[in-house]
Amino acid sequence: xxxxxxxxxxxDERFKRWKYTSYNFTLAYFSxxxxxxxxxxxxxxxxxTGLFNLYLDEFDEQWTTQIEGFDYVIINGGHWFxxxxxxxxxxxxxxxxxxxxxxxxxxxxxxxxxxxxxTAFRAINGxxxxxxxxxxxxxxxxxxxxxxxxxxxxxxxxxxxxxxxIALDGDNLEFYMIQIEEFKRAQKEGRxxxxxxxxxxxxxxxxxxxxxxxxxxGHWPNENVTLYNDCVHWCxxxxxxxxxxxxxxxxxxxxxxxxxxRLISGGKRMRFK
Numbered sequence: 001x002x003x004x005x006x007x008x009x010x011x012d013e014r015f016k017r018w019k020y021t022s023y024n025f026t027l028a029y030f031s032x033x034x035x036x037x038x039x040x041x042x043x044x045x046x047x048x049t050g051l052f053n054l055y056l057d058e059f060d061e062q063w064t065t066q067i068e069g070f071d072y073v074i075i076n077g078g079h080w081f082x083x084x085x086x087x088x089x090x091x092x093x094x095x096x097x098x099x100x101x102x103x104x105x106x107x108x109x110x111x112x113x114x115x116x117x118x119t120a121f122r123a124i125n126g127x128x129x130x131x132x133x134x135x136x137x138x139x140x141x142x143x144x145x146x147x148x149x150x151x152x153x154x155x156x157x158x159x160x161x162x163x164x165x166i167a168l169d170g171d172n173l174e175f176y177m178i179q180i181e182e183f184k185r186a187q188k189e190g191r192x193x194x195x196x197x198x199x200x201x202x203x204x205x206x207x208x209x210x211x212x213x214x215x216x217x218g219h220w221p222n223e224n225v226t227l228y229n230d231c232v233h234w235c236x237x238x239x240x241x242x243x244x245x246x247x248x249x250x251x252x253x254x255x256x257x258x259x260x261x262r263l264i265s266g267g268k269r270m271r272f273k
Contacts (some may be wrong), residue, residue, distance in 0.1 A: 015062065028070065030063035033080040034112075035120040037061075045084045046100045047150075054083040056094075056115035064123040068130045072251070074200070075120060076137040078175055079232055081109045089115075105203045114178045121186030125195055131255055133196040136183045137243070138203040141172040141211040155231035157210040168207055176203045202243055212239035227260060 004018035007026065014031035037058040045051030067073050086096045087107060095107035124134055144153030168176060178201075187197040206212075210231075218230040234240050 026070075028066070030066065032060045032063050032251060033077070035060060035075070035077050035116045038085075041086065046098055047084055049083050051099060052083060052086050054112050054116065055088045055091075056112060056259045057089045057119055058208055059119065059123040064120075064127070067124075067132075068127050070130075071132045072135065072254075073124070073130075073132055074135045074137055075124075076139075077116065078113070079142070081113045081116075081175075084114055085109075087112055087115070110174055110178060113175060114182060117179060117182040118185070120216060121182060121190075125190045127132055130195070133198055134190075135200045135247070135250070136179060137200045138179050139172065139175040140206045140234065140239075141168070142203060143213060144229075144231045145210075149228050149231070151203070153231065154229040155210050155213045155215050159211055159227075161208045161210060163208065163246045168204060170194075172203070172207070193235060198254070200243075200246060200250060202246065205242065205246075206234075209239040209242075212236050 002020050002022055004020045004027070006016070007019045008015065008017045014030070017026060019026045034052070034054050037055040037060050039053045039055075040050050041053050042051035065077050078165050081097070082087065084096070084098045084100070086099050086101065086104065089093050093104060095105040095111065097109040097112055121134075124130065139261045142149075143155040143157070143248060145155060145157075147153035183199060187195075190197055212234045213231045214233065214235040215231065216227065218227055218233070218235065
């Protein structure tokens with residue numbers, strides 16, 4: 001066990017860095033809810049959750065300018081795209097998702113989701129000095145039942161689903177397939193520039209874990225608050241521990257792969273079981 005040193009370059013809590021000095025290991029967290037440049041244009045909006053401008057062809061430089069020195073980058077995103085948003089490309093409005101603005105076409109959340117990932121991957125592929133490995137952690141499905149988040153939906157299950165009890169469909173399937181398609185596209189383009197991509201596919205595994213959300217217990221017992229049932233965030237033990245187990249195994253495999261490449265490049269060949 002080691003307590004890290006805060007080496008953040010800013011006081012903004014959305015961008016943190018911690019260094020584990022004994023291991024010479026630095027962990028960084030970059031909060032970029034839409035992966036691309038974005039701005040809140042109305043803190044209320046059609047669903048009272050805000051209305052956002054998404055500049056779908058512009059990099060979010062708050063993270064894209066910071067990652068070149070890292071060995072591993074883990075990228076993910078999803079649920080923020082449910083919020084109403086206005087899409088910009090080439091500095092012009094091209095459409096939106098449920099913005100309810102006159103003469104602005106609703107292109108759906110999936111349009112913004114696809115373009116955002118495409119731009120994020122384009123940013124990574126364009127970094128000349130980035131020699132690390134990019135992991136895509138795939139979409140983690142919510143588990144609302146008997147209604148949406150603002151319409152009485154809840155997640156009261158205390159055990160995982162069996163594999164045949166639930167299937168990936170609807171929005172969950174669409175988000176997942178978009179990520180896979182854009183990942184493969186980025187991987188193909190990145191290979192030409194020596195970039196490395198790995199798929200950390202947690203979607204189906206996470207789908208089976210409705211017991212991992214806090215439901216109505218997403219606050220301290222002594223707090224007198226009224227909250228919607230939270231069936232999106234993963235605040236209970238189990239699923240995220242599994243994510244970490246998967247990630248650790250992938251990092252170990254990456255270490256073996258890197259070792260093999262060094263041996264081959266040095267003119268030595270060995271067989272690994």
